[in-house]
């Protein structure tokens with residue numbers, strides 16, 4: 229482990245200095261596309277205007293015989309496209325694969341100035357981040373980059389979950405962590421074959437009311453991912469980086485997708501992956517606080533003055549802690565509204581109605 233004194237030192241001569249704070253720009257949806265798929269690639273300029281993050285995926289979902297085409301496609305799309313304020317990320321192949329070294333060397337040297345974040349799959353522990361950290365520094369120096377690339381880990385192995393706190397704090401490049409429920413389920417030998425979401429078999433049942441064990445007993449489906457998401461959120465918050473829910477594979481089931489995204493939002497995640505255009509608006513809606521919640525938060529902040537003491541608002545006690553909760557919502561709303569006049573107007577209208 230590096231000494232705390234060296235933590236922010238560049239890992240190669242000529243590499244840019246690591247960031248001290250992770251930039252908090254909207255990243256409600258990380259939109260996945262296969263850069264080697266011509267139909268998807270053709271949609272990139274339009275989709276870029278609608279999403280916070282566009283991610284050129286090189287790993288799973290790209291066939292082995294299309295890996296080079298995906299990598300080359302991402303290079304040409306990045307060179308040809310003005311992404312405006314939309315961030316460009318990539319997911320490289322896993323560190324044990326035959327493709328990852330060429331992914332990193334090619335992308336950093338060819339389009340390192342266009343990329344914001346490199347997503348690393350199947351991270352097992354801090355050692356994986358340390359490897360990528362040093363290699364990126366060497367490549368940044370070679371490419372003459374002035375802005376350091378950030379790293380995002382996918383939490384999708386049992387050992388990754390066991391080591392999530394050390395992964396989150398492994399490098400100043402660490403931008404965030406996403407849950408990868410499909411690989412994680414396989415790694416843990418869970419018996420769900422779904423990509424994220426719940427399972428009807430994972431439930432609790434109310435007690436029997438009489439001798440008939442089948443009579444009148446309601447069941448409630450439980451969330452398979454609650455423990456992991458909560459643990460990931462804590463690890464990220466502890467290290468000042470951002471947590472995300474990952475994929476929801478049942479593209480047709482937009483209702484359950486919204487539920488899964490909202491659970492993650494309420495637990496502290498800032499965004500989720502969109503795998504298909506239909507999931508973009510779901511993520512935008514869910515990961516933007518509602519106008520009524522924003523109006524309430526602004527009202528509590530206004531009525532709490534310097535933020536200390538206790539007051540009653542509509543029968544509810546507010547104090548130093550609840551004003552901090554409200555600041556989380558209000559600050560997120562302000563950050564999102566700064567880039568979105570429609571959202572800003574909705575927040576201001578609801579606030580006006582509440583505050584008068």
Ligand SMILES: CC(C)(COP(=O)(O)OP(=O)(O)OC[C@H]1O[C@@H](n2cnc3c(N)ncnc32)[C@H](O)[C@@H]1OP(=O)(O)O)[C@@H](O)C(=O)NCCC(=O)NCCSC(=O)C[C@H](O)C(=O)O
Pocket residue numbers: 259260261262267268269271275285288289382384407408409410411412423424474475479502503504505
């Ligand atoms: C899931 C898909 C394979 C579905 O594609 P398709 O069958 O083509 O769907 P549609 O016919 O409904 O598509 C309509 C049009 O939209 C285009 N399209 C589809 N998806 C995208 C997209 N993501 N970005 C841009 N454009 C998209 C189609 O080409 C159609 O175009 P047109 O015919 O011209 O109208 C497909 O959506 C897909 O491949 N999505 C991405 C999948 C992916 O990236 N998976 C990897 C992430 S999840 C994962 O890895 C698991 C995780 O790591 C874990 O372990 O949990």
Ligand SMILES: [Mg+2]
Pocket residue numbers: 288349382384408410411
């Ligand atoms: Mg995966």
